[in-house]
Amino acid sequence: xxxxxxxxxxxxxxxxxxxxxxxxxxxxxxxxxxxxxxxxxxxxxxxxxxxxxxxxxxxxxxxxxxxxxxxxxxxxxxxxxxxxxxxxxxxxxxxxxxxxxxxxxxxxxxxxxxxx
Amino acid sequence: xxxxxxxxxxxxxxxxxxxxxxxxxxxxxxxxxxxxxxxxxxxxxxxxxxxxxxxxxxxxxxxxxxxxxxxxxxxxxxxxxxxxxxxxxxxxxxxxxxxxxxxxxxxxxxxxxxx
Numbered sequence: 001x002x003x004x005x006x007x008x009x010x011x012x013x014x015x016x017x018x019x020x021x022x023x024x025x026x027x028x029x030x031x032x033x034x035x036x037x038x039x040x041x042x043x044x045x046x047x048x049x050x051x052x053x054x055x056x057x058x059x060x061x062x063x064x065x066x067x068x069x070x071x072x073x074x075x076x077x078x079x080x081x082x083x084x085x086x087x088x089x090x091x092x093x094x095x096x097x098x099x100x101x102x103x104x105x106x107x108x109x110x111x112x113x114x115x116x
Numbered sequence: 117x118x119x120x121x122x123x124x125x126x127x128x129x130x131x132x133x134x135x136x137x138x139x140x141x142x143x144x145x146x147x148x149x150x151x152x153x154x155x156x157x158x159x160x161x162x163x164x165x166x167x168x169x170x171x172x173x174x175x176x177x178x179x180x181x182x183x184x185x186x187x188x189x190x191x192x193x194x195x196x197x198x199x200x201x202x203x204x205x206x207x208x209x210x211x212x213x214x215x216x217x218x219x220x221x222x223x224x225x226x227x228x229x230x231x
Contacts, residue, residue: 034217043223090159094216102148102167103216107159
């Protein structure tokens, strides 16, 4: 069966410090991978998605970047965190079939980032 | 373009009462519709999905939803609420040939279950 791991689960970082959140998927190949941010009391905002190694699409211009160094690894980074980067970050994957709109998203447990 | 409106950011019911969470969608193409649940400090997990088969969709934990094209609705129901149903619920819409990750999510409805 497929599993998705995300870490760290919680972190507190000072403004201006770097960030690295990691996500790995097991039990599947060639997944579509996604990073979402969920602000308190709000819905999900798609930040980045990737359909293959080294292929990253950014949905929202911001202080963050993403990389996919391996097929099942997705990393969210920042060189200098801002207060506004605080939030709950979710990694997700979906299968890649012809009718991709029907694909289900499978989410990781999330990483809660607090920037002070 | 697609959009989702979840009516009511907070819903409170008594244990054993009917749960009704409302979702209306807008889509220029035949939609695929989803309900996800999020427990505190966890990721989202799929409750159920509609992909143009039966209009009444049954999901996990006793939840079901009915696709009503004439009303552009996909409301989530459960006949009898349990304390364990307390969570946040998200409705989402996507279309054919749409990257699943580009599904449009509603803002969520927080369900509280009172003893």
